[in-house]
Amino acid sequence: MYHTPVLLSEALHYLLHDGSRLILDATVGSGGHAKAILDARGNVTVIGIDRDAMALEVAAERLKEYSGRVFFFMGAYTELDSALGSRGNVDGVLVDHGMSSLQLEDSHRGFSYSGEGPLDMRMSGTGQTASDLIESTDMAGLACVLERYGEVARPRRIARSIKNASQKHMMRTTADLKAAVENAFGRRVSPGLLSRIFQAFRIAVNRELELLQEFLGSILRYVNRNGRLVFISYHSLEDRMIKEFLRRESAECICPPGTPVCVCGRRPALELLTKKAIKTANEEIARNPRARSARLRAARVI
Ligand SMILES: C[S@@+](CC[C@H](N)C(=O)[O-])C[C@H]1O[C@@H](n2cnc3c(N)ncnc32)[C@H](O)[C@@H]1O
Known part of the structure; x- marks a missing residue:
């Protein structure tokens, strides 16, 4: 299709x-x-x-x-x-x-939380992946990405959980990112919030x-x-x-x-x-x- x-x-x-x-x-x-x-x-x-x-x-x-x-x-x-x-x-x-x-439906590209794949998100296939970006950005920078590009409320709380997982080398797949967001709240979160978080990293990775x-x-x-x-x-x-x-x-x-x-x-x-x-x-x-x-x-x- x-x-x-x-x-x-x-x-x-x-x-x-x-x-x-x-x-x-x-x-x-x-x-x-x-x-x-x-x-x-x-x-x-x-x-x-x-x-x-x-x-x-x-x-x-x-x-x-x-x-x-x-x-x-x-x-x-x-x-x-x-x-x-x-x-x-x-x-x-x-x-x-x-x-x-x-792009969204190909789980190997890492654009979506709904299928498990590498946390990549690069449209061009070159440059740093979302996983690299998370690793090389400090907590405040991640919060800024989430707030600015994802219009996410409580960005610092989510950023902290993502950064913690990344420091333990647990930020390699789309499932890792989803799990870190859920850990930030101690429960499952809405698809809308997950979409905005994935969107935020996609915009940052691709310098859109x-x-x-x-x-x-x-x-x-x-x-x-x-x-x-x-x-x-x-x-x-x-x-x-x-x-x-x-x-x-x-x-x-x-x-x-x-x-x-x-x-x-x-x-x-x-x-x-x-x-x-x-x-x-x-x-x-x-x-x-x-x-x-x-x-x-x-x-x-x-
Ligand atoms: C919404 S889709 C376009 C769909 C298209 N109009 C169609 O009818 O099939 C957006 C496309 O733009 C490409 N894209 C996004 N930013 C780009 C950029 N800065 N330069 C070139 N292509 C870009 C993406 O890779 C994606 O394939």
């Missing part, structure tokens, strides 16, 4: 326009959005980036019938020069954050927010005029960063508040296409509960 693409018709609606020729799917995953883009427009070429080799393998197999219209790049979506090569600027960019259900910040800082250089940007995010911090980027780049005036007449001469780079984030409709959530927290924001390059 493939990952089910989230907010699919909404994403296509904002992403494609009459001049769309080259689209960057910056998080191609198993290619659900990319396939719909290729089906919707016979004259569009898609460049699909993913840092996960397994995701790219699945996408390449799934999209082989579109050969010549779809190209893949394995790496982080911040590697735009290498990913786009000599193809030039794009007419649309889709970023569908987070992880795919293929740092890469998003870097991407937002450079993406406008790679998009043609009238090009579209579509972001789907699943975490409040991600959504806040995207919202702030769109607000800043679409602002008509950046004079300090109280300046009587505008003197900044600012020309906005973006026009907002979504005034508020678009949320998943109830029918989609009923079909795909993982879409529940999705937020879509879109803009047009002026």
Whole structure:
């Protein structure tokens, strides 16, 4: 089974326009959005980036019938020069954050508490694993990860239990992490709390927010005029960063508040296409509960 693409018709609606020729799917995953883009427009070429080799393998197999219209790049979506090569600027960019259900359901990847596997969580398969990160981070740092990325209450209590287990070399598997959380409370804990704790370590291991910040800082250089940007995010911090980027780049005036007449001469780079984030409709959530927290924001390059 493939990952089910989230907010699919909404994403296509904002992403494609009459001049769309080259689209960057910056998080191609198993290619659900990319396939719909290729089906919707016979004259569009898609460049699909993913840092996960397994995701790219699945996408390449799934999209082989579109050969010549779809190209893949394995790496982080911040590697735009290498990913786009000599193809030039794009007419649309889709970023569908987070992880795919293929990653979540593969217990060898360590993203989920529901199957036992190594405490890995690396999307790219390189760099430090979640187990390494826990070992090399002190208790206060772990509490910070839990609070910031997992919005977890009582982060220090959980961090202490995780650190204790790690110091006894008992933090190697997803079951070890789950057990350490349960030990912190002396009882079983809710699936919601476990999900947020696993999410927190996934975000830290993959430096997801740092890469998003870097991407937002450079993406406008790679998009043609009238090009579209579509972001789907699943975490409040991600959504806040995207919202702030769109607000800043679409602002008509950046004079300090109280300046009587505008003197900044600012020309906005973006026009907002979504005034508020678009949320998943109830029918989609009923079909795909993982879409529940999705937020879509879109803009047009002026
Ligand atoms: C939610 S899935 C995308 C699903 C895809 N839209 C589909 O329809 O199948 C997110 C994907 O983004 C990839 N990813 C996350 N952060 C990335 C980054 N900074 N650079 C490149 N790929 C990234 C993950 O490996 C994952 O495969």
